[in-house]
Amino acid sequence: MFDLDTILRPNVRKLVPYSTARDEYTGVALVPLDANENSLGSPLSKWYNRYPDPHQYQLKEAVSKVKGIAAEHIFMGHGSDECIDVLYRCFCNPGKDNIIICPPTYGMYEVSANINDVEVRRAPLLEDFQLDLVHLENLVDANTKLIWICSPNNPTGNALNRQDIETVLNNFNGIVVIDEAYINFSRHKSFVQELTEYPNLVVMQTFSKAWGLAGLRLGMAFAAANIIAVMNKVKPPYNINQCTQDLALKALEEVGQVNDMIREIVDMRNALTEVFQRIPTVRKVYPSDANFLLVKIDRAHEVYEFLLTKGIIVRDRSNVKLCEDCLRITVGTEKENTLLVDALQDWLLLKK
Secondary structure (H helix, E strand, O other): OOOHHHHOOHHHHOOOOOOOHHHOOOOOOOOOOOOOOOOOOOOOOOOOOOOOOOOOHHHHHHHHHHHOOOHHHEEEEOOHHHHHHHHHHHHOOOOOOEEEEOOOOOOHHHHHHHHOOOEEEEOOOOOOOOOOHHHHHHHOOOOEEEEEEEOOOOOOOOOOOHHHHHHHHHHOOOEEEEEOOOHHHOOOOOOHHHOOOOOOEEEEEEOOOOOOOHHHOOEEEEEOHHHHHHHHHHOOOOOOOHHHHHHHHHHOOOHHHHHHHHHHHHHHHHHHHHHHHOOOOEEEEOOOOOOEEEEEEOOHHHHHHHHHHOOOOOEEOOOOOOOOOEEEEEOOOHHHHHHHHHHHHHHHHHOO
């Protein structure tokens, strides 16, 4: 049985979080003289002289309505990268504990583990980019605290088999983190609605992809209330600035526009797939549940370098195991996609 106390770092269990004056009163402060802010304002047309809400209550309420989940199950991070780092600091003892990743996958799971001095164990995906459950199970020991699952996966683009993920959730007594950064582009159902079934589940999502707000750096984690409480205890007090909160609230009023953009991107993704499949040097276009395509192409690194000369930047994944000779290509605007395809045609003519 999953027991949160048994996997918490002892120092985190005993941690008394930093308390701001905003934590010590309720209601509206008519005369806020607690935080040593500049009471005369700021040089901007909208004043940002006051510290932001450290708990992002208004933003979480807006997100809860969109996601259909209570606000106490929501954590807001300075990008998903902060969510990742906070989970390490909550649950992994440096120099002692380990985590499991399933490469090829998002690189920050490993980078953040290294920063926190946490051992990284690898259960590589199978040839079809699905979980190797046997290998994964064999890596787990008493000091395994987190298993990272990216679905839809980056850089392969595919959603992982739901039953396999459920098997991991049902058989692991640590935290299972499902990174759903690309879930809006997928036909597959989010795991957010499964939080009541799995007390050890953390689901990460982001405003960077479907919402088009990568410049704001706003990530979300959804989990049981006791996990969220621990994450809130560890995070910096004012981790989400006021500009980000204001702009995210405005974006959340435009769900219809976001859904229209998602449909357009998926349509262009499908169209690009068909175009790439007609290019003679393209060996395979992998099925995608994301806003990008993984494309196996002859002399991938040379193609990458050639595209750079045209001012076109894609991601060269040709040296990544299971992604040999592959480029990861984001679905761009219609104009950007045309420029990319034209450049690939130029490459073919050059190499004839």
